Amino acid sequence: TRSTRPQRMLKAVQKNATKGNPQSVISAIDYFCKNSEWAMNVGDEKGSILDSVVTEVNPSTVLELGTYCGYSTVRIARLLSPGTKLITLEFNPAYATVARQIIAYAGLQDKVTLVEGSSADLIPQIKERFGITTFDFIFLDHWKDRYLPDIKLFEECGLLRKGSVLLADNVICPGAPEYLEYVRNSPRYESRYYPAHLEYTKAEDGLEKSVFLG
Numbered sequence: 132t133r134s135t136r137p138q139r140m141l142k143a144v145q146k147n148a149t150k151g152n153p154q155s156v157i158s159a160i161d162y163f164c165k166n167s168e169w170a171m172n173v174g175d176e177k178g179s180i181l182d183s184v185v186t187e188v189n190p191s192t193v194l195e196l197g198t199y200c201g202y203s204t205v206r207i208a209r210l211l212s213p214g215t216k217l218i219t220l221e222f223n224p225a226y227a228t229v230a231r232q233i234i235a236y237a238g239l240q241d242k243v244t245l246v247e248g249s250s251a252d253l254i255p256q257i258k259e260r261f262g263i264t265t266f267d268f269i270f271l272d273h274w275k276d277r278y279l280p281d282i283k284l285f286e287e288c289g290l291l292r293k294g295s296v297l298l299a300d301n302v303i304c305p306g307a308p309e310y311l312e313y314v315r316n317s318p319r320y321e322s323r324y325y326p327a328h329l330e331y332t333k334a335e336d337g338l339e340k341s342v343f344l345g
């Protein structure tokens with residue numbers, strides 16, 4: 132049967148990247164998406180903004196919602212201090228299978244815990260399952276209609292502390308209007324929009340960075 136796009140992306144990584152070299156894995160995926168098939172990775176333009184925010188925060192505890200093929204997982208994990216791990220959550224088992232292999236190819240498997248499941252189920256379990264009190268950095272890149280319910284869930288579960296940084300992909304395209312309205316109008320967040328473009332296209336998109344004020 133015909134391969135899937137994530138499987139073809141994995142093949143491109145295995146063919147064009149150097150094992151254990153995260154930057155070469157990032158470049159191989161971007162090349163594949165620009166020259167072969169578009170895919171919903173955060174991409175190089177928004178990825179550079181992600182890099183700068185992660186570097187600025189230098190987080191000890193990290194959560195990513197929406198692994199897909201692991202592109203942003205690799206971007207984040209390659210920047211973490213030694214001993215720091217990130218938890219990434221993926222609902223689609225086929226995506227998770229490819230992501231594990233791409234993360235391993237980059238040599239970052241020891242810095243990543245990939246959990247299969249949905250945010251609604253996992254978020255309330257995080258404290259007991261992973262011994263985490265609060266997150267320093269959260270990257271939202273899963274179903275766009277889950278951004279708002281999930282940020283409220285983070286608050287309810289006490290997973291945010293004064294200074295926790297949430298970075299949301301696709302706030303323009305496909306869009307997360309209710310989430311934007313919430314973080315931009317809530318007195319509990321300081322929000323800032325980083326304009327960019329939808330990965331590998333000229334369409335407008337951007338990232339919203341929101342700092343929890345406690």
Ligand SMILES: O=C(NCc1cccc(CNc2ccc3[nH]ncc3c2)c1)c1cc(-c2ccc(F)cc2)cc(O)c1O
Nearest residue numbers: 171172196197220221222223249250272273274301304305
């Ligand atoms: O929709 C998007 N991504 C989310 C997504 C999408 C599908 C499946 C999953 C399954 N993974 C999943 C689900 C629920 C979950 N709960 N907790 C974890 C978790 C994980 C996740 C997206 C779309 C576009 C886009 C498409 C088309 C177009 F024309 C323009 C733009 C661009 C992006 O950058 C995007 O990020």
Ligand SMILES: [Mg+2]
Nearest residue numbers: 173272300301
């Ligand atoms: Mg995205």
